[in-house]
Amino acid sequence: MVKIAICDDETEFLDLLSDSLDSWCRAHQLTLQLYRFTNGDELISAHRAYGMDLILLDMIMPLLSGMDTARELRQHDPHVPIIFLTSSPEFALESYEVRTFWYLLKPLDEVRFHAVLDSWYEVHQASMAHFAARTDSGYQAIYFQDVEYLEAQNKNVLVTLKDGSVISIKEPFHQCETIFTVEKGFYKCHRSYIAALSCVEKFGKTSLFTKSGAQIPISRDNYANFKDVYFSYMFPQE
Structure with missing residues (x-):
């Protein structure tokens, strides 16, 4: 099972992202526990309570921006992988301040998105050492x-x-x-x-x-x- 959180203020994009994640997990025979949020504050609280394996985060959101959300997440968890999904490339360099795993542009290219998920899952499996x-x-x-x-x-x-x-x-x-x-x-x-x-x-x-x-x-x-x-x-x- 993988626990993945997605945070975006556009519910239509959340639906699209959910479907793409379902497809990727089925292809890898993984059980997906998905958490959906429309603002950063809810995401931060949920991650502290449940501990996500991966966070997919929009950069441009009202109230708490994606960068501010990521900074807050990093205060409590320096290692959880964060993938930014946003319509603007202008924050790409700034995103490395919070050690982003990847920075992807909207509209979502599913082939590229799944390739990034493959890269993340390879790292995630290594972290499952026992x-x-x-x-x-x-x-x-x-x-x-x-x-x-x-x-x-x-x-x-x-x-x-x-x-x-x-x-x-x-x-x-x-x-x-x-x-x-x-x-x-x-x-x-x-x-x-x-x-x-x-x-x-x-x-x-x-x-x-x-x-x-x-x-x-x-x-x-x-x-x-x-x-x-x-x-x-x-x-x-x-």
Whole structure:
């Protein structure tokens, strides 16, 4: 399943885009969960609540423009792919400020649009990387993008997922350190905890809070480095 949000103030274009996305998903045998919006504020709220895999965004809209919407999205999520679909080429250069995945002009060229979706899906599949963890009931695939944090508990490790569920895996914590690395978007902030950087809502010198409200300790020796790693993750250099 892929979760895709489309935002445009023209409902006729939303209908056209919906049909094109349905066609592309059927061709790839994908289940589409589609979210439609006519203004940026609704899109921002929905993305924070549900977490989109891809956002298709009109540039020229009343109230909150596409660029302002994208800037707001980037404050909370530096990595969600954004494709701009607009009638004007004049904002193409500016769009790279928010690290746009692609910039397409209206009217929609479906062949080109589907080629761009193919490029996005290739990247998306790579982000769906996972590892097979040992549990009491056998091996279970755990997707990195689903993980909120890990906690060492005796000889097991508790993996808390973004949906609130917890999986107890029979892996040494030191082994998890070599799997859940900074390169994959994780950081060992304490001797017993590894946190997903994308899930950090706020932090201080002794602890961080995830977007779900969980409080995770930060060891004194880790704070300075954690701060550097976190800001590098949130504001990557081009």
